[in-house]
Amino acid sequence: xxxxxxxxxxxxxxxxxxxxxxxxxxxxxxxxxxxxxxxxxxxxxxxxxxxxxxxxxxxxxxxxxxxxxxxxxxxxxxxxxxxx
Amino acid sequence: xxxxxxxxxxxxxxxxxxxxxxxxxxxxxxxxxxxxxxxxxxxxxxxxxxxxxxxxxxxxxxxxxxxxxxxxxxxxxxxxxxxxxxxxxxxxxxxxxxxxxxxxxxxxxxxxxxxxxxxxxxxxxxxxxxxx
Numbered sequence: 001x002x003x004x005x006x007x008x009x010x011x012x013x014x015x016x017x018x019x020x021x022x023x024x025x026x027x028x029x030x031x032x033x034x035x036x037x038x039x040x041x042x043x044x045x046x047x048x049x050x051x052x053x054x055x056x057x058x059x060x061x062x063x064x065x066x067x068x069x070x071x072x073x074x075x076x077x078x079x080x081x082x083x084x
Numbered sequence: 085x086x087x088x089x090x091x092x093x094x095x096x097x098x099x100x101x102x103x104x105x106x107x108x109x110x111x112x113x114x115x116x117x118x119x120x121x122x123x124x125x126x127x128x129x130x131x132x133x134x135x136x137x138x139x140x141x142x143x144x145x146x147x148x149x150x151x152x153x154x155x156x157x158x159x160x161x162x163x164x165x166x167x168x169x170x171x172x173x174x175x176x177x178x179x180x181x182x183x184x185x186x187x188x189x190x191x192x193x194x195x196x197x198x199x200x201x202x203x204x205x206x207x208x209x210x211x212x213x214x215x216x
Contacts (some may be wrong), residue, residue, distance in 0.1 A: 042149055046142045047124040051085065053094040053112040062112045065146070069179040071169060072142040075160075076116075076127050076135035080088045080096035084137075084159040 046074070085114035085121065086135055099177065127153055141168055187214035 040047075050063040064072070077084075088096070103107040114121075119135060122128030127138035139155040149172050154160065169186040174194070178205040182194040185205075195201065195209065 040124075040140075040148065040151065042151065044148060045146050046140065046148045047121075048146075049121045049124065051121060052115045054090040054097065054115075055112040056108070056110070059090050059094075060112070062114055064142075067142075068146055069144045071104045071144060071173070072140075073165060074085065074125075074138075074140040074142060074170070076085050076122055076125070078132075078134040078156045079086055079138065080092045081100070082156070083157040084157065 014076075085116050087119055087122075087133065088115060088116055089117060090115045124196060125151075141165070141172065143172065185209050185213065187216075189216065 025049050046064060048063065048065045050061055053062040055062075064074075086093075087147060090113070093115065097108045097113065116122050116128075116135065119128035119130070119133070122135040123130075124139065124140070125138060127136045129132075130135055134156070137158070139152050139160060140148050141150040142148055142152070150168050152160070152165075169187060170190050171188055174176060174190070175182065178194075181196065183197050185193070185195050188194065192213065193209065195205065198203065
């Protein structure tokens, strides 16, 4: 019997069932070897990227470095069809 | 940019956003399935599988000057983003000769950093200037 999920602003995610404890132990062992993610820094170059895009009726590709010479506002958001 | 595919972007634009904004969204809607770009920018939430509400201001040389990150339930304030861009453009135009104080908007007094101003900011800027 499926329960009706309470819908919030983040996309509801699935995941594995019943293996959580095992996975935590494994992760703890690996922690010394895990790569530390570098914090984004102001005053430093923005990481260049290329990604698929939808723009005014067309599917295209956008690369950040194409916008050199212009001011760019890069906005991330959780999901289409969510609420905010 | 979100983790949604370009197909969902198209449908969201055509079905809903075009009803809010005449002609639909004028700038590219980017797709970051798997959150690789979001991770590089430090705002991808791996557990939830979505990007947090990050917003980055990047100058014409590709340097990040400001960013703001919010968790999903709360929206941004657009005129603050515009204000920040205008402030950075002013600083850039004056080659850093002028800085913008708290609450600055175009037309309001700026600060000229230098030895003379040290300890004397109170003479040229009042806290009441923070507000419009």
